Amino acid sequence: MISNAEGRRGEKVALEGRLEPPLLGTRSPLLEVDAMLVLLCVWESVFVGESVEVEGYTIPTLDTPHLHTTLTLPTPKTGRPCPPPPASVTRRVLTPSLPLLQVRLSRQYRVSAIPSLVLLDSRSGRVITKSGREMVSSDPEALTFPWRPRALGDLLAATSLVDPQGQVVTYDAIKDAYKGLYFSAHWCPPCKAFTPQLISVYEKIKKKEGNFQMIFVSSDRSEESWRAYHSTMPWLSVAWECEDVRRELATNLEVQGIPTFVVLAPDNTVITAEGRAELTEDPEAERFPWRPQSVEVLAERHMARLQESPCLVLFTDGETTELQFGRDVLLPVAEEYLLEHAQEGALTLQFFVAGEDEVSDSVRDFACLEDVVPLVAILDLAEGAKFLLEDGVEVSTATVHNFVTRYCNSKLSPLPIRPVASSATNTS
Template sequence: MAAKLEGLIGESVIKKNGDKVLTKSLCGKDRIVGLYFSANWCPPCRGFTPKLADFYTNFKKSEKGENLEIIFVSWDKDVDGFTEYFSSMPWLAIPYSDRDKKAKLTKKYKVGGIPRFVLLDGENGKLITTDGFSQLMEDETGKDFPWRIKPFHEMIKGKLLNGKDELIDSNELIKGKIVGLYFSAHWCPPCRHFTPELIKTYEKLKEEGKSFEVIFISSDRSSESFSQYYSCMPWFAVPFGDNRLQLLTSQYGVDGIPTLVMIDEKGSIITINGRTSILLDRNCSEFPWYPKPLDELTQNAALQLNESVCLVLFTEGEDDEIERAKELLLESATKEHQKGEDQELFFFYGGDDEFCDQVRDFTNLDDQNPLLAILDLPEQQVYVCPEKDITKDIVNNFTENYHNNKLTPRPFKASKTV
């Protein structure tokens, strides 16, 4: 964990007086490391910080006090704001001057807004939750801290509604099946637009004999709107007002709807991007949509490209060139894919799809082929490999140099997403 955390935040963090604390001293068995993304200018942050400070102070007084440390990741607009705000906190911080670390952590944990409280396992560095904020608001004494995700079959245990207002035992229903948790609401226009698409997919998979069920997790504001919306759905639902609604929403970090979380037969997450998968695979040929280590750069990749750092090997698009590109990328792509939640790079090969030209134009890339590049659209920058004869070793070295911060990016002028 020490090496992993050091790679994220550096070899040390600081106390309020400026003294350094070695990152490795925060790691170990039973240790929990919290990353607190916050800012002085943010009213919700200033409202949450005292609650977090009370929890932290009380925890530190307990017999397990040494097992928790929090690190402030500042979103302040200037060093004065950071200094003033940090002075009110009893924990540690990443120095304000280290903006690269702030950007890296923000990107890794997909922090789109603040306050955000991310918890990591201090022994292995694995993510525990990105929603410590909601967890603490609902559990102010920390009875269930550190709020590790519960087994799916435990969370869903209980009765579910079917379309006839009958109650069905959940675990009997989902035993041995792929499950889609559909977080949605009648008041949400994108939800009402996606629901018919999901119905088509559901019915198609049922006709093909697939072991698949969908469970509606409602965010409706009244039982009437819930009933009206659910009446058009052919699957099952957690009853309106049931405690499991908030539990599942929180445990799976759902902060926007519609969201379709795909769960395998053993209760493990397949993908939290089931909605996008369905829209891009209307024939359901890739059901249940396990993430792949390597894919073609087409319009289907736009969402991934806009949200993540992506390595692309552009080609002329001839069949032999595409096969060669797959061969060159597969080893590095598979290695990266096996990192699971720690995956930082997503791999694509570019052929003759028009979308490749759009991406080149958008990022101001040359027309050279083959061309190996790492595209960082969230940061509006690109890393270009200077080599013209691409080999597996070049791909591997380019990837490793990116991870070791040995590459120099160049910005590209862009004001919108692809």
Template structure:
């Protein structure tokens, strides 16, 4: 994975506005790399950058960071002159501004939804240490716990959990041998209050079928009173309000918004980070524990995935025979891409003829012919439209191969 990351960054990076440095020098045993997504126009970035500069200098002076740590600035500035002015204040490396395609791929790979964002990486394995670098630097300005190697879920969750009408239970005992849903939510959040009854319904049905399933409410409520009022409506376990484990879990799983439902396998590994969408699509819990599929029927519940990653979509008339043909056309290529696991770059969907499909066509200015094969890169504001009127497995395979090889010409998504 380190080699793939090195390729994404390119052969050379900037050190100041004049000097270049070979990217390969940043990788190796014991090295840590941080990617700093930021921009001059962003007020929050302007506030955080001075803090990051002070922190960076401390780490670089330390024995552990002197030769083993570097930051790379990934600019979201609108103009190169803005980039130069902003970067001139920074003591670390930068991705050249002209490498816009690499910036887009890096933002896509690390699911950057907002800036500033600081991604901390193991530069030997190429794996993510934490996506919550901004919070880590803010909360640990001396770098005492740097590089913040992640703990296991089983270690973080140890201790007492709350259970209505029971009191406290031991987390390790209560969760042993169970699939676990981590429900990040709050009473003040309307989408949370709308989703909670749905989750209660699925939770009850799955448990009634004898499945080993438990949910933990991880509160973002602003007061203990709000927490108590909200938790009283829930049949599952909860972390006490203000518990330190809350921030540890948010950091471990990179939770950026609520409601969020993370589903964990019995061994603590992640089944899906899109539990909310998955549960809403399966209100009877028939597909528990909701392992990710190679392809899915496109619904409004997939908005977050559309906003985070390029998606291949085969639009259809929505008749049963059309859906079957779409599944057959997509199956082989979707399964091949799905086998990449966490490295999967392209998600696969087929559509029904419904209001959300119509809305998505309107939003991205697609025509209304069916079938219609497209790749929508909403984060990159690009779309790729295949001209074929009959979609076969071979057409899908070639279309995807050409997309990954850069042979397709995109059209801009104008909204």
């Protein structure tokens, strides 16, 4: 429960009374709490890692479960004042506001905002849909419950595809090709800036790989805008009248914004949903179709992945030979691990080799890592923990394999991402 909690995010906030994990739909005798706001507060802590001092309390929150840190309030006016607390509860160290299991579930299913509704098959545990909230809104009578998404191939086969001149093209003519789905809109400035780059790379890919087709999936606001924008592109488009298919494609592929460029294999499995970033880093399309690599060189586009998943990073001095050494060390470990743990989703360990650059420096600074090389660390930002390969241990495939095995078996002792702050003590 929170009282006297008015103020802007980031300011010091005076709290009185007891702070307890809220229960949805329950009412406190001291204070009525909007539990969703409290959950949002925890979410911000998880994904951003920010915190503010809260006068009189040291609150362990989920961004650093091994530390006593502080909880930031998401919005002003979260409650009304309550009577002053008894002396016995002042300066009390509290338990986390949300169980760690819930954080891990949110990561497992890549939930980035609330409210979210994920439906699972109770027998297999597999995801039916992560778009339950949208489906509740679009199908309030639950006529199509449990809202199993259609396969991408079935969706594309059921839609009408047209070329820039308006001629219909059958799905059978392209079904065996690699496919690029381009989610974009004429009104979107970043889209209009990216489209010429995509056209240039598309033409290079077509010269190297004739078995490649692009499909424009429009988010335009009018048929006129769609036609005008499609006329600038040398590829197919989902027809304007197929609005439901366009929406369903975006939902099934978890498109969160535009422009988004998704690459599909001939069997319509997703190769990458990060086509835009891949294209920017590889404008000659030398690595097309940009299949995920077991070990990647840490770059800015990986920052979201560092927040979503635990990551093993081998820091080097950035020389070409050292980066190659890092890849050679990590690759056998990564391939074995990913083969065994492929079904763990966002909880799967990711593998990176890092050089000496701004991205590497920012990760080191955030995780309070020493500026030494080589350095092997497993970083779990969402849980506020890091695990370091011991000083004096030679970095090799064997030692990293042993390090990962101990991590998987919970045999490593976690260190806090940030130094432990001294907690408040009761002063009578």
